[in-house]
Amino acid sequence: MRGKFITFEGGEGSGKSTHTAALAERLRARGIDCVLTREPGGSAGAEIIRHIILSGIAKPLGVETETILFAAARDDHVRVTIEPALNAGQWVICDRFIDSTRVYQGALGKVDMKLIRSLERVTVGPNVPDLTFVLDVPANVGLARAKTRRGAAAADRFESEAVEFHEDLRRAFLVLAEREPKRIVVIDGRAPRDVVAERIWATVEERLLGGAVAAAETVAP
Numbered sequence: 001m002r003g004k005f006i007t008f009e010g011g012e013g014s015g016k017s018t019h020t021a022a023l024a025e026r027l028r029a030r031g032i033d034c035v036l037t038r039e040p041g042g043s044a045g046a047e048i049i050r051h052i053i054l055s056g057i058a059k060p061l062g063v064e065t066e067t068i069l070f071a072a073a074r075d076d077h078v079r080v081t082i083e084p085a086l087n088a089g090q091w092v093i094c095d096r097f098i099d100s101t102r103v104y105q106g107a108l109g110k111v112d113m114k115l116i117r118s119l120e121r122v123t124v125g126p127n128v129p130d131l132t133f134v135l136d137v138p139a140n141v142g143l144a145r146a147k148t149r150r151g152a153a154a155a156d157r158f159e160s161e162a163v164e165f166h167e168d169l170r171r172a173f174l175v176l177a178e179r180e181p182k183r184i185v186v187i188d189g190r191a192p193r194d195v196v197a198e199r200i201w202a203t204v205e206e207r208l209l210g211g212a213v214a215a216a217e218t219v220a221p
């Protein structure tokens with residue numbers, strides 16, 4: 001049986017890395033084989049493109065070029081990492097995916113959604129996430145967390161944008177969630193870590209594991 005595909009979205013410091021890892025650990029403890037990955041990146045080719053984008057050297061080339069670079073990275077990531085894992089029955093948990101492009105490059109960068117959708121068709125194809133979590137935190141909370149975690153290291157291409165940019169991002173993710181309630185679930189990322197983790201797990205159990213258990217029971221002799 002094909003595996004399930006879960007993505008995490010949200011602004012900087014909203015807890016995506018923390019909770020992708022926590023969910024993977026919990027699924028493994030339940031005996032579910034899963035692959036933990038991220039975007040941009042997640043395959044050798046995509047990691048090279050990640051470095052180019054996040055260093056900021058592609059910024060002067062314009063937002064369309066950055067969008068195409070994200071798409072090139074995604075194409076490699078889907079072909080090399082995501083699709084083979086799903087086809088092998090593994091679950092894939094990914095830190096950022098299509099909704100980050102829709103929000104950062106689409107809603108905020110004003111790249112034509114027709115271009116974004118066309119790139120999605122080519123790069124993602126049928127590999128649309130089964131479930132997406134948007135971890136929602138106010139921009140100042142997320143930026144403060146990201147800054148603490150970063151320490152003395154320099155802010156990357158997107159972290160260095162103004163706080164208003166990050167508030168607009170937050171709103172844009174919430175708009176996407178309103179449009180696709182069957183796929184996207186918003187979780188309040190301000191809650192303590194273990195509370196957030198419990199809410200995520202409860203949603204996975206209800207939406208994906210309940211179905212998986214029921215399906216297994218149907219085919220059991």
Ligand code: Z5A
Nearest residue numbers: 012013014015016017018039100101104145149158159193
């Ligand atoms: N981007 C794009 O523009 N278009 C695209 O299509 C894609 C991406 C795919 C990737 O950056 C950048 O690429 C991203 C969008 C753009 N913008 N930026 N910057 P990245 O991968 O380097 O970073 P990020 O995705 O923004 O994640 P992050 O800043 O690393 O944050 P996070 O993963 O959401 O948070 P975290 O590392 O789990 O948590 C941050 C800190 O908060 C950490 O110390 C935790 O221990 C702490 N934390 C977590 N949860 C809690 C709670 N509940 N309470 C208190 N503290 C907490």
